[in-house]
Amino acid sequence: MNASPGVAHLHSGLQNAPRVKARWIFVALAIVAATLFTLSVQGGRWWSLAEVEIGPFGATQCFGGDCRPAGLGWLGGTARFERTGMAAWAGGLIAGFSLLVLAAGVASRRIPRLAAKTVLVATITALVAGIGFVVQFPGIDGAAIDRGLWLFVAAVVCSAATAVAVLRARPAT
Numbered sequence: 001m002n003a004s005p006g007v008a009h010l011h012s013g014l015q016n017a018p019r020v021k022a023r024w025i026f027v028a029l030a031i032v033a034a035t036l037f038t039l040s041v042q043g044g045r046w047w048s049l050a051e052v053e054i055g056p057f058g059a060t061q062c063f064g065g066d067c068r069p070a071g072l073g074w075l076g077g078t079a080r081f082e083r084t085g086m087a088a089w090a091g092g093l094i095a096g097f098s099l100l101v102l103a104a105g106v107a108s109r110r111i112p113r114l115a116a117k118t119v120l121v122a123t124i125t126a127l128v129a130g131i132g133f134v135v136q137f138p139g140i141d142g143a144a145i146d147r148g149l150w151l152f153v154a155a156v157v158c159s160a161a162t163a164v165a166v167l168r169a170r171p172a173t
Helices: 017-043 079-107 113-135 147-168
Strands: 047-049 052-054 059-063 066-070
Touching (some): 017 147, 079 147, 113 147
Antiparallel strands (some): 047 052, 052 059
16 A cells, blocks of 8 residues: 555554554444434433423423423523533534544544544533533422433543544554
């Protein structure tokens, strides 16, 4: 394989099997993190209460099998609570998209440092918004933490680990 001058590769050929395996582990980890982010903010409920699900994008109220979407205003939280919920939602989706770009770069045998830095910024931004959303939760009696919040935490960990691993990768010589 002829390397282009000035282009960093994650491996320099088939004789370097451990690096090839590591490359696909990074791709898989980035895709898993993107999936976790998307599921946590789009479909995951962060708190649940009987037949009510509360997430960063809004709530879903199911009574007698009839489910209706609802905003976050009925919880009695502040406007900042609603805005940080939307920020966590948007940050999670942006981080998920950035992770897919990172996975594509790694899969193409490159070290996408700009994409990895973008993933770190998006992850930190989503994390700050997510923390703000959790801290400002108005606290409904009987509400319990649910799967969406745990998926979000797992997404942050996987995302940061992937981005840092890519940034620490050395170009093949």
